[in-house]
Amino acid sequence: MKKHRIFLGMTLVECLVLGLLFFYSHTVLETNEKKLIPAKQKMVKYLELTDLSIWTEARYTRHPSQADLFTPFQDFPSAFEHFPAGSILAPGRPADSTTTLQIRR
Amino acid sequence: MRHLKILEYALSSLLRRKYKNLSLVAVYAFTVSILASILFLTHALKREAVAVFSDAPDLIVQKVSAGRHDLIPTGYLDSIRTIAGVGDVHPRYWGYYFDAMTQSNFTFLGINENLAGLELVQGRMPAEKGECTIGQGVAQAQFTGVGDQLVLIDSRRRSISFRIVGIFDAASNLLSNDLVLMTQRGLREFFDFPSGRATDIVVEVYNPDEISTVAAKIKKMLPDTRPIAKAELFRTYDSVFNWRSGMMLTLFSAALVAFSILAWDKAAGISGDEKGEIGILKAVGWDIADILELKFWEGIVISLTALLVGLTVAFVHVFLFNAPLLTPVLKGWSVLFPTFRLTPYIDLYQVFVIALLTVTPYVACTVIPSWKAAVTDPEMVMRG
Incomplete structure (x- = not known):
């Protein structure tokens, strides 16, 4: 009757480790939301930034929110999209039918 | 048991x-x-x-020419200001720069000379034409730091030297890694912007519920423009x-x-x-x-x-x-x-x-x- 005790003990330890990691994430989240996120929000507000600086390989991957959905294909008539990040970015979600702005764009 | x-x-x-x-x-x-x-x-x-991005611009207005993003005439500012519910309207100057030496793309952003410092910047913001503040990625690619010179080739193929007065903190890398901040005047000269043109226009809308209405009015008033609302920015990252x-x-x-x-x-x-x-x-x-x-x-x-x-x-x-x-x-x-x-x-x-x-x-x-x-x-x- 030893093995099941070891198994249950190990499972409990694993749950505890995971719980501690989640608790750590909660603590970091609280600290960041108090300090780091407001500092970043201030930066976005002052510098009027619109996009995350993740993909710097092409204009439409550097500023996906500022580009048209068809920008990757604008290089020349019937151009293909060829940047790897283009396959990571999802196609934009269909616009809400109630938004006149989307229809007009 | x-x-x-x-x-x-x-x-x-x-x-x-x-x-x-x-x-x-x-x-x-x-x-x-x-x-x-x-x-x-x-x-x-x-x-x-x-x-x-909760504090990102309410509305950004781009000019579209032949299906492409084009520089926008600053004369549009006055037309947009006439729309009810619109607050501050001002031009934004920014662009891309390919650095042949490091084979990397930088994003250049022009800021007001009197912009206050930010917590996430070591050093200060550029206050005059020959100064710049750079992101960590740019600093590492160029092996530079505060007090060093950043040498760039402008649109007339001239070598221009900027003094680095600040570097963004690594904590802001997701936003600033490839950024090079300079004064608006410095950026306009560097890219040789035609006078009376900006990259796009930032529009403040007092009532968030009216953003799409204001955008529709701008689109009607200036048909060659493309207004991008803050909600679209969130939708982009969501998708x-x-x-x-x-x-x-x-x-x-x-x-x-x-x-x-x-x-x-x-x-x-x-x-x-x-x-x-x-x-x-x-x-x-x-x-x-x-x-x-x-x-x-x-x-x-x-x-x-x-x-x-x-x-x-x-x-x-x-x-x-x-x-x-x-x-x-x-x-x-x-x-x-x-x-x-x-x-x-x-x-x-x-x-x-x-x-x-x-x-x-x-x-x-x-x-x-x-x-x-x-x-x-x-x-x-x-x-x-």
Whole structure:
């Protein structure tokens, strides 16, 4: 009757480790939301930034929110999209039918 | 007590084939960790974008010419100001620069000379024409620091030297890695902007509910423009990192397929040894229910261990080691790619989804073939 005790003990330890990691994430989240996120929000507000600086390989991957959905294909008539990040970015979600702005764009 | 005894027997049974089962747990945990890493990473990036862009411009107006983004006449500012509900309207000057020396793209942004300092900047903001503040990525690519010179080639092929007066803190890398800030005057001269033109126009709208109405009015008044509302910015990042994104579709589905093969292999049939074991257990008086419970415990032991280990590995991988296995996939051809420490946003719903997607099918795949063997006559089962 030893093995099941070891198994249950190990499972409990694993749950505890995971719980501690989640608790750590909660603590970091609280600290960041108090300090780091407001500092970043201030930066976005002052510098009027619109996009995350993740993909710097092409204009439409550097500023996906500022580009048209068809920008990757604008290089020349019937151009293909060829940047790897283009396959990571999802196609934009269909616009809400109630938004006149989307229809007009 | 009876359940514990069956669990004890299940563990003994698993330990009899310990190398096979250990390798099964390792592969299973690896699959779970890949699935969980992708979910953790995309969710954290999405939440980060939503959190930091809450103060982004309400409306950005671009000029579109022949289907392409073009420089916008600053004369449009006055037309936009006449719209009711519009607050501050001002031009934004920014552009891209390809640095041939480092083969990387920088984003140049022109700011007002009197802009106050930011917490996330070591040093200060550029206050005159020959000064700049740069992101960590630019500093590392150019091997420069505060007080050094940044030499760039302007649009007239002249070599222009900027004094670096500040560097963005690494904590802001997700926003500033490739940024080069300079004064608006400096940027206009560098790119040789035609007078009376800007990159785009920032519009403040007093009432957030009126943003789309104002955008529609701008579009009607200035048909060659494209207004981009803040809501669209959020929608972009929501779709970039949602389940339809390439990242989720390629990596996530590959891991899911790998897991399905694993489960299918298990469901496709149990080995002769296992069938023999079931036959013996029935012959010595075990009920079908007992055998099913035994197999259920075997499935739970394997899948629960793999799930907990996989989730722990995924958390450590994404939030403590900054996802080194996923960043090469994200990076693509970007020369400047930010090293970022993500805020660990965890969505418990996603954790439950992973648990449901992995534990339930595996346990089912363990129990169902055993049930088939258990309902057969013990002699037939033992004969194979």
